[in-house]
Amino acid sequence: MKRTGLLLLSLLLATPLASAADEGASDGxxxxRLVGxxxxxxxxYPxxxxxxxxxxxxxxxSFIAEANDAARDMGPRGEGFLSRLRDIKARVDKGEDPEGVxxxxxxxxxxxxxxxxxxxxxRNPPDLVRGEQxxxxxxxTCHGADGRAQVTIAQTMEPKPANFHDADIMAGLTPYKAFNTVSFGVTGTAMPGFxxxxxEERxxxxxxxxxxxxxACEGTPPRASLEKLANSTDPMLVEAHGQENLACLRRKMPNVDEERGLLVARDHxxxxxxxxxxxxxxxxxxxxLDAYLNxxxxxxxxxxxxxxxxxxxxEKAFLDTRLAAEQKSPHLQDEGRILLSVLDEARRGSGSTAGALSVxxxxxxxxxREGFEASIIVAALLAMLRKMQAPAYVRVVHVGWVSALVVGAIAFAFGRHLLGGANRELLEGFAGLAAVGMLLYAALWLNARSNMSKFMGELREKMQGALGRGSMAGLFFIAFSSVLRESVETAIFLQGLALDSATGTAWGxxxxxxxxxxxxIFVNRVGYKLPMKTLFKASTVLLVATAVILLGKALHxxxxxxxxxxxxxxxxxxxLLGIYPDAMSLGPQVVLTAIPLIMLIIKRRGGSTRLADASSQG
Incomplete structure (x- = not known):
């Protein structure tokens, strides 16, 4: 029978598995061994x-019996798997249910x-030159120099050494399966562990x-992560990337710059x-914390x-694991293993490349997505100022959001150097909090001008009125802070997408x-035609809602x-709404949402009281 898993390195170098390994007798x-x-x-088995x-x-x-022994050797952590292994063993002992097993x-x-x-x-791209040596x-000696196992000693073995040119054998073999074979050997066969x-040598x-x-590989292989290459059979790679790319995928190890960061996280x-x-x-x-930031x-x-x-x-797996460490919880190991599995899931897709159209x-x-909130705020400000015939302040708003875009362009050019690790999270957090403050200022500023007759009188006084130099600075920072966070975040996203397709990124x-x-333009035109009081109310609601969203994202x-x-x-x-299941972010959001609602209720009750007093006096 052709054996998918066997990798007979050599009978000449046979070393008992019980000898000391470079990794020691570790739990891992x-x-x-059990996985292998x-x-x-x-x-x-089929x-x-x-x-x-x-x-x-x-x-x-003998394999399933060894698997049960391995699970028992794992102690308490292996007990949860013993019942499933016993169920498999019962079927294997009877030679039944090959597909189910x-x-x-x-x-x-x-x-x-x-x-x-x-x-x-x-953890690093394998050295194929060393592998050949x-x-x-x-x-x-057993497999032949070309891997066809057409050597004299191979004819004396049962089962015979694997022929690495056999399509049926290679269809079920992955480098990870081969790695386990090299590490542990196969009980009951001539295959030793090494x-x-x-x-790295294995x-x-x-x-x-x-x-x-x-x-021979001609050309450049498509991007694929080490995680994907190690756990894919040849047919799986052909299905994903085409037969024409298989040779290069196997003969040229990938550039793992993106995956290396996840490997650094895994080590930490x-x-x-x-x-x-x-x-x-x-x-x-x-x-x-270092694992996440670095x-x-x-x-x-x-x-x-x-x-x-x-x-x-x-992010959730990191926060859950860090919380377990901070609380000195015995669940740290469980949370950490879940985190490791998610990191490996991310590694599998880290080397993938999207096409130009997808990008x-x-x-x-x-x-x-990133520009919607900011553009709505800026458009609402512009519509309001045009309605009030204050062109000088329109220019201030334009200068504010254009300045934020300039900062975003700088982030695009130098983001990887300036905004790595904690710097990016700090920028997002503090910029978000600053934006919250400016948006609340804008909401109060608009609400204070809901009395149109009074406000139009202030406009006639121009620089003497409420729209003085301080208000010009306020308008600038509202426009600037509303666009800044999204501008920088978008620039960094585009940096990553440009690695897949610069053309697709440019067209996008x-x-x-x-x-x-x-x-x-649409909001600006519509806003210009809206009644001023309606525009003020809508803008106030929009600014407060945006502040609540940014507060949650900033605290997160x-x-x-x-x-x-x-x-x-x-x-x-x-x-998308900045809502996370944490009291430290959700609590302040609830308070921020409640304050204007409470003020509105108090204002309406006060208005109703004054109206009732006036009626009684009449």
Whole structure:
């Protein structure tokens, strides 16, 4: 029978698995060993049942027995998997349900990876040159120099060494499966484990065997993450990228700049879990903060541009894990392993590249989403000032929002250097709070001018009235602060998208500018025709609502750099509206929302009282 999982490096270098490994007798090795056994069962058990070979079925029974032993070796953390393993063992012992066993093994592998926080890919691009050296020194004896296993010693083995040119064998093999085989060997076969090889060497030879049947690479491979390459079979890569790109994907390791940040985060999280296990809670909390600021934050813009839901999931996992460390919770390990799995999920998509058309639509959506609130505010201010025939103040508003765009352009040019790590979150947080203050000022300013007859008299006094020099500065900062946060954030998003397609980003920007300009013109024209009192009321409501949204986003950003504490509560997350399930952001938003409502109720009651007094006097 053709064996998907076997990777017989060499009988000449056979070393017992019990010998000291470079990773030590770590808990992680036991988890990986169990995963490797289940991967064999997943791939080989259906074929063993179909063969009706007593030898093959006996081998599968030894695998599932070993899997049960491995789970028991894991102690309390493995107990939750024993019932599922016993259920699989019962079917394997009877030689029944091949499809169900294969499916259940695959599901159990995913659950083990999540529960154990296992890394299923190398931390750096494998050195294929080194992999070839190891293969020729250790593997060619059994597998042949070309990987076809057409050597004399191979004919004496049962099962025979894998032929790495065989399409059926390679269809079920991934570099991660090969890595586990190299690490632990296969019980009951001639395949030994090779713990004396370093982790990087094992990954190198595991990736190298996939190049043996590939022609020379001509051209540049499409972008793909190490996480994806390590966990994809050849047919999976062909389906995703085309047969013409398979050779380059296997022969040229990717540039992992974006993925490296997530790997940095992963290292810090693993360090935090070790510190927490040793009772050093403060150091664990600081390691988690470093993981986010130095690992995730630098690569967040392209990740958010491609998959904003995944970024929200990542942020939540970080905050939950950090909260567990701050509260010295025994759940830190569980939260941390969930965080590791989400980081690996982000890694799988980190190397993906969107086409020009996709990038254009994503860019357009981002511009409209980020620019909507700011453009509405600016348009409302312009419409109001034109209605009041105050052209000097119109120019001030234009100078304000244009200045914010200039800052955004600077962020686009130098964002990666100036706005990395905590700097970006601090800018978003403090700029958001400043915008909240200016928007509330604008709301009060508009509300104070709801009496039109009085206000028009003030306008006649020009610079002597309420619209003096201070008001000009206020209008400037309202326009500037309303656009600044979105301008900088959009610039950083576009930076990430431009890596996928500069052309698509450019066309998306052009379309977005046109859409936003049309929106501003529409609101400006409509606002000019609205009754002044209606315009004032609508603008006041809009400014307060925007202030509430920005307050939530600003406090959330400051929580991510630990300047504001975490106080989670059961509630929903609506990122677009700045609503997060945390008392430290939601509470101030509720207060800010309630204040104008209370003032309105008091004002109406006061008006009703005065009207009643006037009626009684009449």
């Amino acid at each position: 090795r036991t988890w990986h 056994i289940l991967q064999y069962l997943q791939a080989d 074929a063993a049942v179909a063969s009706k070979s007593d030898f093959e079925l006996s081998e599968q029974r 294969s499916r259940d093994c695959a599901e159990l592998v995913e659950d083990l990876v999540l529960s154990g926080g296992l890394a299923r890919s190398p 190891i293969y020729q020194q250790a593997c060619a 713990p004396t090889l370093s982790e 990954w190198a030879v595991s990736f190298y065997v996939f190049t043996l049947r590939q022609p 999280v693993e360090q935090a879990l070790k510190l927490g296990a040793n009772g050093d809670w403060l150091a664990a909390r600081n390691a988690l 690992g995730v934050e630098p690569v967040e813009p392209p990740l958010r541009a491609r998959n904003p839901d995944l970024v929200l999931k990542l 254009m639509w994503i860019t357009l959506f981002i511009l409209i 920007c052009a379309a977005g500018v046109v859409a936003i300009a049309a929106l501003v 950003a400051l929580q991510e750099v630990a300047l504001v504490p975490l106080k989670p509560i059961p509630f929903v997350t609506i990122d």
